[in-house]
Amino acid sequence: MSKQFLALARVSSREQEREGFSLEVQEDALRRYAEQNEGHISKLYRIAETASKRDERKVFKELIAFAKDQAARLDGILFFKVDRAARNLFDYVELERLEVDHGVPVIYVSQPTENTPAGRMMRRTLASMAAFYTEQQSIDVRDGHARRIQSGFFVGKAPYGYCNVRKDGRGLIEVDPITAPKVRRIFELYAWETHTLDTLLEQLDSEGTTYTDASPRFGRSKLYDILTSRAYIGEVRYQQRWYPGAHDPLVSRATFDRVQQLLGGQTYRSHELTYAGELITCGHCGRPISGERKTKLTKSGPKDYVYYRCARYTATGHPRIRIREEKLDQQILALFDQLRIDDDNVRDWFRRVLQAKTRSGQQDSAQQRVELTRQLTMLQNQQDRLLNLRLLEEIDEGTFATKHTELRDRIAQAKLQLETCDRRREENGEIALKAFELSQTLREKWLTADYRAKRRMLDIVCLNFRLEGVSLVPTIRKPFDVLAEGPLTVDNRGDWI
Secondary structure, three states: OOEEEEEEEEOOOHHHHHHHHOHHHHHHHHHHHHHHOOEEEEEEEEEOOOOOHHHHHHHHHHHHHHHHHOOOOOOOEEEOOHHHHOOOHHHHHHHHHHHHHHOOOEEEOOOOOOOOHHHHHHHHHHHHHHHHHHHHHHHHHHHHHHHHHHOOOOOOOOOOOEEEEEEOOEEEEEEOOOOHHHHHHHHHHHHHOOOOHHHHHHHHHHHOOOOOOOOOOOOHHHHHHHHHOHHHHOEEEEOOEEEEOOOOOOOOHHHHHHHHHHHHHHOOOOOOOOOOOOOEEEOOOOOEEEEEEEEEEEOOEEEEEEEEEEOOOOOOOOOOOOEEHHHHHHHHHHHHHHHOOOOHHHHHHHHHHHHHHHHHOHHHHHHHHHHHHHHHHHHHHHHHHHHHHHHOOOOOHHHHHHHHHHHHHHHHHHHHHHHHHOOOHHHHHHHHHHHHHHHOOHHHHHHOOOHHHHHHHHHHHEEEEEEEOOEEEEEEOOOHHHHHHOOOOOOOEOOEO
16 A cells, blocks of 8 residues: 655745745645655645635644544655744644654655654754744834834725835835725715715715726725725824825815714614604603604505604603604704794894804904914924934834824814814805805705705704604704794894894
């Protein structure tokens, strides 16, 4: 009977393949050895260059387990070289124990050694050198990654919206002219069009916006990853931390911050019910009001009805109240009617008052700007001190990255507040007047609006809603709260509302 050998071929990098250690080269050498020694390979294990460390470990454990189980039938385990068998000393010890405890010879076909103390010492020396090379390579890779991060470059493949390019021997990042506009559109829609992730997917589909040629439709999780990635405001991620990047941002900081705020409460709403999705809370227990759609058979055929109730509707002692969507619509329209001013003279007077209020608030804005400037200067000084501490190596890189990101966020927020504070008086007055004009046409817009438009109107006019029994109690945003208080007269307080 011919001898039976177990064998393993391993390639862990493209460089090793170029140096002549490809899987095919190793397999040919292993089979040639088996044939020259009047045997054959009964089972061959392969570890490809693309295998993860977990997969490598799994294959090695399977080889050891099979060798122990079939030890009586095996005439040896073949490897191309010592460093192809074990990449660390723990694995090499496993092989030596297999040889000693189970009597299975371990053979390195391109590095033959005798089974003597001198031969074993040689193999252990080669194993130690392989372990040293692996550990040193890991350190070199980490150092290379750290240098790229410090230069503001991504480690590995650039995120969607960017592309990797090579210039003068350096790996750089550029804005992808094909995918970058898609990223901007995603942020624009979610920030300003009152979308959920599901309605955003539908909008992208309706516009013909594709992810890639191979996978045309954006996945829900992919959209979430894009919307939460700080790469699009000019940062790079490494080891769960974000660092300043050298690439161009795709979205403004204001838009990104708005998206993060909206994601906090709207990420996983998958319905299209106008008053669901935690828009309303229960006045009895504070839980969110949920909606359900029912189909009933009528004389004219099937008809859909939408009901709303508390999430704890069935709890002991909780009021068993359900309210139809039509009833809530009536209350919203009544609110819009309350905001409307039918008298032309009163409407003109209200416009003048808004302009007067804008002028009178300028002094308060100036004081606020002084305070914000002071805070911004203080934060920038803290940022400078933090950088000096890092240059002096008085704090480690991880602490620096965390604190630097925190300060950068606070500085960006302070700058945003300053920009808002610096708006011209005329611009503020124009915004107030536009809000007022909107309030006068809400009823007409509501009656012809779809789900998304209705949610947008509710978000503009009200902060939140509470359901007391069957009555909807809104918290109205400024300046609409002034209109809802009514009645208004031009003799109220002179030029004041």
